[in-house]
Amino acid sequence: MNQPAATTPAMKDIVALCKRRGFIFAASDIYGGLNGFWDYGPLGVELKNNLRDLWWKSMVTCPPIGPDGAPVEIVGLDSSIIQNPKAWEASGHVGGFSDPMVDDKETKLRYRADHLYVLVPKDGKGKWLALHQDAEAEDVAKRIKKEGGGKSSSDQYEKKQFTSIDKSDYANILGPDAKTPGTLTEPKQFNLMFHTFVGATAGDENKAYLRPETAQGIFLNFKNVLDSSRVRVPFGIAQIGKAFRNEVTPRNFIFRSREFEQMEMEWFCHPKEAKMWRDFWFTERQKFWRSIGLSSENIQMRDHDKDELSHYAKEGYGTADIEYRFPFTAPGYGELEGIAHRCDFDLTQHQKVSGTKLEYMDPVTSEKFMPHVIEPAAGLSRGVLALICEAYTIDASRPSGVYLNFHPSVAPIKAAILPLTAKEDHVPIATKLYLELREEFTVELDVKQNIGKRYARQDEIGTPYCFTIDNDTITDKTVTVRDRNSMAQERIHIDKVAEYLREKMKPSSQKAKLKAVG
RNA sequence: GCGGGUGUAGCUUAGUGGUAAAGCUCCAGCCUUCCAAGCUGGCUAUGAGGGUUCGAUUCCCUUCACCCGCUCCA
The missing domain is CATH 3.30.930.10 (Bira Bifunctional Protein; Domain 2)
Known part of the structure; x- marks a missing residue:
């Protein structure tokens, strides 16, 4: 959209x-x-x-x-x-959180140690063939033919779990996908749960x-x-x-x-x-x-x-x-x-x-x-x-180049209260409005720098509304509401600001609004 | 855990074996009656640790973090 x-x-x-x-x-x-x-x-x-x-x-x-x-x-x-x-x-x-893994240094492949078994030659000669438990019988036969050094059948091997083999024998083992023997590492424990010790002494019992x-x-x-x-x-x-x-x-x-x-x-x-x-x-x-x-x-x-x-x-x-x-x-x-x-x-x-x-x-x-x-x-x-x-929305047409289009209900700052200038009577009115609104909403009062910079900054942090106090506020008690997405402004009475915000925070009203904005 | 890449200020980029430069941001002030305008001033950086060297941000090693691809993912 x-x-x-x-x-x-x-x-x-x-x-x-x-x-x-x-x-x-x-x-x-x-x-x-x-x-x-x-x-x-x-x-x-x-x-x-x-x-x-x-x-x-x-x-x-x-x-x-x-x-x-x-x-x-x-x-x-x-x-x-x-x-x-x-x-x-x-x-x-x-x-389940600590499956020991075996790396093959030659092929860079990694296997679960308990998924590997090893064919150990009964005559004690030739390579020990490590295979994955899911390997098809056909592939096992191929492997034996290729790497078995003359052997032709799995009957000539004793099948052992990889985990039961002493590490002094690893040099004989040919990895499931390797070309040279001895490239499999010892099983490494992957503890996916963090552990700690309860009490002052660190031992297995605590x-x-x-x-x-x-x-x-x-x-x-x-x-x-x-x-x-x-x-x-x-x-x-x-x-x-x-x-x-x-x-x-x-x-x-x-x-x-x-x-x-x-x-x-x-x-x-x-x-x-x-x-x-x-x-x-x-x-x-x-x-x-x-x-x-x-x-x-x-x-x-x-x-x-x-x-x-x-x-x-x-x-x-x-x-x-x-x-x-x-x-x-x-x-x-x-x-x-x-x-x-x-x-x-x-x-x-x-x-x-x-x-x-x-x-x-x-x-x-x-x-x-x-x-x-x-x-x-x-x-x-x-x-x-x-x-x-x-929320991250690229918009080259505005000074910030980007703005965060947060739904008002999740926006970190719901509204900014901005006196148009730092002089005259704008600041006291803005401060009063800010102090009222912060009782109910997370709002910011920003007095510094020109109004454009302040709008731009609020766009970038995803503040949906800015209420600006100007000279008209002094005469007719209205403020401008500036909408983050459309940058459009309307004037509302200063006493209606809280009600305005309250209504906008509701998810349902926002849903309708998003549809309208497109 | 493996392979490749990157690392200078908040961001984007300069630069050098010998005082680290700029723009934007940010901060302070001036000016401003509605969209990062203008003026003045200010803060902030060579990811970390070693080595070589009189001197290292630069060369070398290690390490850390991030990115991409594998791997993993109850």
């Missing part, structure tokens, strides 16, 4: 603007940064808080109307980042983990919430918070970082209703992202293929992603939110490992069952990035 694909902005320009205007900085910048960590500046934290609050409102304070016409029931939670390490063993993260997802804190508190807050299945528990993953390759600005924020809601329902609720949340979550300004053409829904599904979602109705077309993924898309049917995997696991009964007894039907879970899990940090990318 407003942006042909040709104007897809360069990521480096977006990153530069984020730094220049104080949205996002490299963490520990003055020490040269740290790979995978980012800090949010004065405007970045406003933007992030806005998105966080809107999500909380859409989930906890004003949750959507359910299929039966009544609002669904969701309560909030803020669980600890560090939990008993057994929680992560039960959840499957300790095992090792603990920083959570890689907020979801588990919700499952751990399922019984506490049920017993204390009068909720009944179906209901949800929502949580926003930091999560940590020791990513092998952090990339693409804040898209994949090692410390990030999640907004997750676990919806507990009867197994028979899982499909219905999955579809319900899938629809609702799309509405959310659209309502805060992500355009339809940059958002895409995608069902996961069977082989992509995580350990907890192998059964059930699968996972679907809400994806956004980021500049670095275009023309492809990157994940913004996943809606997963986690079945009863987590509660069952925690019941098994903890020994605490987590089944639900329906008070009406007296049916006892383990609830199924539908999980809409969104990245707050990724959401912030999507909002910035969506």
Whole structure:
């Protein structure tokens, strides 16, 4: 509508603007940064808080109307980042997060150590052939023929797991794709969970983990919430918070970082209703992202293929992603939110490992069952990035050359109050208006420099409205409202400014407005 | 983790084995009655650590960060 694909902005320009205007900085910048960590500046934290609050409102304070016409029931939670390490063993993260990998120095290929096996010659002569577990019998035969030194059948070999082989024998092993033996490295442990130590002494017995997802804190508190807050299945528990993953390759600005924020809601329902609720949340979550300004053409829904599904979602109705077309993924898309049917995997696991009964007894039907879970899990940090990318609008016709077209509900600064000149009577009136508005809105008062420079600066940080006080204000109590996108001005009474802003902040009015603007 | 590339002020670019230059931004002031105008002044840089050298931003090594491509991605 407003942006042909040709104007897809360069990521480096977006990153530069984020730094220049104080949205996002490299963490520990003055020490040269740290790979995978980012800090949010004065405007970045406003933007992030806005998105966080809107999500909380859409989930906890004003949750959507359910299929039966009544609002669904969701309560909030803020669980600890560090939990008993057994929680992560039960959840499957300790095992799944540390797959040892083997590199081939010759081919630069990398394999999971537990996916490799080795054919060891029974006669002790010739190369040991490492092969991938998925290799077809036909390919294995070819490999033996080519590299076996006269051997013709796998019967002449003993099949061993790569992980069971002593490293002193590695020199004999020919990698699955290598030409010379001895190029495979020892398996390297990739610990994708950050670990730490609880207490003053650092030993294995007090090792603990920083959570890689907020979801588990919700499952751990399922019984506490049920017993204390009068909720009944179906209901949800929502949580926003930091999560940590020791990513092998952090990339693409804040898209994949090692410390990030999640907004997750676990919806507990009867197994028979899982499909219905999955579809319900899938629809609702799309509405959310659209309502805060992500355009339809940059958002895409995608069902996961069977082989992509995580350990907890192998059964059930699968996972679907809400994806956004980021500049670095275009023309492809990157994940913004996943809606997963986690079945009863987590509660069952925690019941098994903890020994605490987590089944639900329906008070009406007296049916006892383990609830199924539908999980809409969104990245707050990724959401912030999507909002910035969506807002970044190149416009050579205006002095800033670029402006941020934020939806007013997420804009870090909602309005700027500008006395037309720094002299005469404009400043006191502007100051009074500013002091009134800041009680309700995040606003800025800017007195310095000429009006054009001030408009330009507000454009670049995405402030949707500027209220300017001039000589007419003194005589008739009107101010001009300058619209960021159209640069058009209208005069309204100074007493109507708060009401004007309040109306513009509403997502629905903005939606209609975007349509009108085109 | 691998390969390639980049690193001088907030940004864009100069330049040199011997005092690091400019434009824009930013800040202060003047001037300004609506879109980065004009005038004056000011702050700020060789990513970090070593080595060679009388002297290194420049040459060499290491490291860090970012970008691109692989790899990975519950």
